[in-house]
Amino acid sequence: MSRIALIAGAGDLPRALVRALSGQGSGPMVCAPEGVMPEGLAVDTRFRFERLVPFLRHLGDSGIRQVVLAGAIHRPIMDPALFDRETAGLVPGMVAALAGGDDAALRWVIGVIESFDLEVVGLSDLAPSLLVSGGVLTARAPSVQEAADAERGQAILAAMAAVDVGQGCVVASGLCLAIEAVFGTDAMLADVARHRPTRTPQTGGVFVKRSKAGQDLRADLPTIGPATIPAAKAAGLSAICLQAGHVLVLDRAAVVAAADAADMALWAVP
Template sequence: MGSETRQGERRAVDAGSDGGKAPKLGILAGGGALPRRLIAAARAQGRAVFVIAFHGQTEAATAEAAPSFWTHLGNAGEALERLRREEVEELVLAGPIRRPSLLKLRLDARAARFVAQIGRRAFGDDGLLGAVVKTLEEDEGFRVIGVQEILGDLLMSAGLYGRHRPDAQAEADIARGLDIVRALGRLDVGQAAVIQQGLVLGVEAIEGTDALLRRAGELRRDGPGGVLVKIAKPGQETRVDLPTVGLTTVEGVRSAGLRGLAIQAGATLVVDRREVISACDEAGLFLIGLDLDREPRRG
């Protein structure tokens, strides 16, 4: 059984003039700071919160920030049982999860049935996540919501941010990157690519953006550095796995010798936006939110 961490559980307060209470929120917490941002924002909205923390995935600070229950990824039975015992009604998936193979998950009986249900519905990465959402809602009775429903201010807006702007070569690389990532998205492969002087240094697959940036840094060519382009997949399930960037992404872009980031406006979460813009300024990087429905604004 998982161990528990409890620190000052707060009960939900009236959510509106009708005197009703906001539904209790369950957070399936991956890594990084995003789950903690959700905890703070939900409480500010008068919502009680309960966290499912996963060994080897969730940061200890997240579990310490709210009433929580530690478990393993393969122990779906006890996680779902605990969520029901805590009277959780809505679920949000937040933070990256490193996905081990099924052989390493050590599935319990409930998890095995859960995976079987998902397997009948899933194909590809986005298909898998969409099937997880559908199974949690249709078979388990929870309502799954997106991070942006609580932290809407994290969504990137269109425009140029900070002091630096892309030159003609960088703009050409952005356009090339959009073509590549759109093709990847149609195949449900990944959300990002690194382009330098028209050359594709790398595309994102299951390894994630941080690993992509490390590989791209090793393949960097002489001359002007490349760009990271990151957008949502066509038809993506927007309640889970929206493209996300933060300070770690900025450091990865800098270390890879790139010149900037181009990310999709309205569909990308930027964690700690002010700090991200400041870090880009200090590193000499441009940061641009792309409005894919029209020509990107250039400030």
């Protein structure tokens, strides 16, 4: 079996994936863009997006046949002076993809990688244990109101998917308090926390986290971790609803313990 290249972004997900792969042969070649520091991992290869083509050729020359994407990579600020000729030829497609939303940009990246005879594989195939399964994870099940708010959140996210926006939203008493945009979950929850003391309802509500309908699940899977629980609690929320089989839960035992300590319901639905 050929070695896998892990294109690692920020956060703990790349390290969790390396741990999950540790019993499946040799570890992956860890690659990261310049300026991105995967937590707790040594980086084997650094690259710049301005020289994407030479980097992808390097992977093939190194015996890599499969690539997995994991971790947060924010849209880079690129230096026109650093482009090689072949990568510069990709710029029009890159600009159009970036204008189309996160999923469009990731589809473009995956297409470019696979044009170099590299297969992009998903976390759901490599490490399915990281994905949440269906059912209630915490000691407390959701209330009738929380379940209704979760259904409302699912409907909101389904409506937003057509314009490639939103893997998460916050709903309380049927009212949408926030939708996760390009700044991510932490920014959304912090915004809710900032406004709730002066808005109604001031407490309660559900954070709903799902993949976008039609999303390519080989990249940018929705993710929560231990830090999500105190952020949701600070936002006055009482529950979190995830999409079974589509959301990554990092350090699941710690997440569940934190939710139980906060008396929050945490569950997953299809």
